[in-house]
Amino acid sequence: MALIEIDNLSVHFDAGDRIVKAVQEVSLKVDARESYGLVGESGSGKSTILRAICGLAPISGGSIRIGGEPLKTPRGKGFSARVQMVFQDPYSSLHPRHTIDSTLAEPLAIHGVGDTDRRVVQALKDVALDPKFRFRYPHQLSGGQRQRVAIARALMLQPEILLLDEPTSALDASVQAETLNLLNRLRAERGLTFLMVSHDLAVIDHMCDRVLVMQHGRAVEELARADLAAARMQTDYARTLFEASADRLLDTA
Template sequence: MALIEIDTLSVTFTAKGRPVRAVKGVSLNVAQGESYGLVGESGSGKSTILRAICGLAPVSGGTIRIGGQPLPHPRGPAFSRQVQMVFQDPYASLHPRHTIDRTLSEPLAIHGIGNTDQRVTQALNDVGLPPNFRFRFPHQLSGGQRQRVAIARALMLEPSILLLDEPTSALDASVQAETLNLLNRLRAERGLTFLMVSHDLAVIDHMCDRILVMQHGQAVEELPREALARAEMKTDYARSLFAASADRMLGA
């Protein structure tokens, strides 16, 4: 049984009094321990799927199940302990007036989990940051360090699933690989399941076992990493994404 099951999901927003279908009947399954990628251009609906899982987007059709169970609305504490999200911009996702210590301690306090000092210190160590970072503020950290804190915060409740929304796109190229390698290590050590969004096929190829290509809110093509590496796409759109990604890498 898949850990994440999405069946004919539709998400419809209202913009200027008119309905906008951001996701149109998308289905996918993610096995426990798998890393699954959603790739496509801006506006393809890939990030909206992550928001729908978290209860942050208006689902107009279809079902989402975690561990075989449909998700409640609102999501509630049990969901937070099983599923966490890492956002694109680490500076925007961290409270600017909260120390790193408070940022990491807060989920524990909300869920009544003790042993805070040891857990915070261990979380920083797990993402490669020294203990004295506990009492710094986000503006005192580099972009890569802030994203490491965001990852540590997502792991504080020991979830089994991480939703990753363009987790390296706001970082310098030199820091991107370090962050992706960190995520891969944590996945292996903790048996995590990833559902990851990116517009960059090179990132998806590095991170994901299977990929779903999306366009205009619809699923275009699903393919395993091996097919991506061999450029064995079946659709013109997927081939065009691959070509654009290859051109960016050559131009870098």
């Protein structure tokens, strides 16, 4: 049984004078410990799928199951202990007036988990940050350091699944590579399952076992990593994305 099962998912938004069909009848399955990518241009619906899983976007049709169980609305503590999301912009996703210590301790307090001091220090070490960062504020950290804090926060409750919404697109190239390598290491060490969004096939190639190419809210084509590396695309759109990322694919191979 797949850990994440999405069947004929549709997400529609009321834009006043029209209905925006952000996602249209998309289906996918992600196995436990797999890293699965969603790729496509801006507006393709890939991030909306992650938001629908988290309950941040309305499900207009279809279903989402985690571990064979349909998701409840609202999601509740059980969901957040099992599934966490890392957002694109590490600055806006961290409260500017909370120290890193407060940010990391908050999910533990909400879920009644003790041993806070040790867990916070260990979380920083796990993402290769010195414990001295504990009492700093987000504006005192670099973009890459802030994203490491965001990753540490997502891992505080030891979830099975990380939803990664363009987690490195706001970072420069060198920091991006470091962050991707960190995520790969954490997945291997903790047996995590990733569902990752990117507009860049080079990032997906570096991170994911399989990828679903999306366009205008619809699934276009699913590719295994071997098919991606060998440029075995069946659709013109997937090939266009591949060609746009070809140099970076070679760099990360």
